Amino acid sequence: MNRTYSISDLASEFEVTPRTLRYYEEKGLLQPTRSGQIRRYSAADRTRLILVLRGKTLGLSLQESAELIGMYDPSSNNNAQLSRLIEKIQTRKAQLVAQKLELEQMIDDLDAWEQRSRKSMKSRKAKKV
Amino acid sequence: MNRTYSISDLASEFEVTPRTLRYYEEKGLLQPTRSGQIRRYSAADRTRLILVLRGKTLGLSLQESAELIGMYDPSSNNNAQLSRLIEKIQTRKAQLVAQKLELEQMIDDLDAWEQRSRKSMKSRKAKKV
DNA sequence: CATTACCTTTACGTAAACGTCAATTCAATA
DNA sequence: TATTGAATTGACGTTTACGTAAAGGTAATG
Incomplete structure (x- = not known):
């Protein structure tokens, strides 16, 4: 349980390049942990990725997606x-x-x-x- | 009749800059005629501009808008x-x-x-x- | 006739969203 | 142990969609 994903796992599943995932991380959209040097993506990361990609098909910028996703932070409850x-x-x-x-x-x-x-x-x- | 529009007419009406209209022309989205050096936009140009701008709000690229608009060419009747x-x-x-x-x-x-x-x-x- | 108001072209600049090497590292396997 | 495969970090390149001067033409107006 608490399954994690490698960068290529997510990349191939969603047909994006690793570069894209690193870029999204750089922009604060994903926050994988590290085992050593290697990124490990959680289910939460995966979900956020889905939201970002969907946002794209709806014509949202990464910035906008970031904001929207930020609004769905259960801990903030806004x-x-x-x-x-x-x-x-x-x-x-x-x-x-x-x-x-x-x-x-x-x-x-x-x-x-x-x-x-x-x-x-x-x-x-x-x-x- | 057969009213035409100056670049600033359209620019102010749709709240874009003249630069934007020239750029759209460069990309083949608008085809104003010239009186001398000056661009004269037809009602057809104006309509196309509307479609392009709407495409933008729907998250389409200019390329995509160009294709879609091309599909609505009454003379092609496709x-x-x-x-x-x-x-x-x-x-x-x-x-x-x-x-x-x-x-x-x-x-x-x-x-x-x-x-x-x-x-x-x-x-x-x-x-x- | 000089100024103002628009218009023009040319051309370099910019932000977003990645693409594309290059040089390394590290773990697993032949 | 040598190699292969996947990952990493730079860092520069690219496309889209304009922004932003710079330098100049033209027409109407005071």
Whole structure:
């Protein structure tokens, strides 16, 4: 129990390079312990890594991810901050929803345009383009 | 009609610098015409700018935005690509939804922890922390 | 006509997020 | 014991997305 991970364990599991993990440590996102010179990553480190990587797919900077993760420190118990965090996420989600609607509008436009095109082609019968 | 915009028009409207607009042009995202040396942005340019900026808030690179915008070229009328685009957006939205759920779980955890803390404090009565 | 207000290009600078050697160390194995 | 494999620490390089002068053109205005 209390399993730990080597740098290559995590690197291969999450398809990042060791360099990336060291960089994240440098930026305070991970805090592996050392057995001698070698880094040993805890389950907590692994979880934080997951959060950082997810943050990236959501377009957050490492800085932002660091802040968000800091807000989920059970010992600090800062629910107010966590609520604000959720608000942020909701805002972002709303942006995505809006964007999606707009794209659907676009595709509808294109559909309509295609329809008209087809019709006018028909009316022009065999006329060449 | 066929209104155009100066670089500072767009810059101030969208709160970016002229440098940014020139950079976007350099990257092929905008294609203003010239009256003499001066750039004149069309409504189409303005629309593309909006899309680029929105892409940014969604965490897309300029490259990615360029690709997506390219997919919405009415003259190309490529509905299949547009559909793929919508899929991408939906995927991203799903990620956000999942993330939000996870955060809500986190806040619930913290709430529960807080509850327990309060209770144990009660049971210890006036014992100092 | 001189100033002001915008615009231009050229070009070097910068922060973030790693990539990519190079030179070592250390432990396990042939 | 020699080698191999994985790890380490520098340290410089790279890409993206602009920032920031510097030096100059142009048009309207006092």
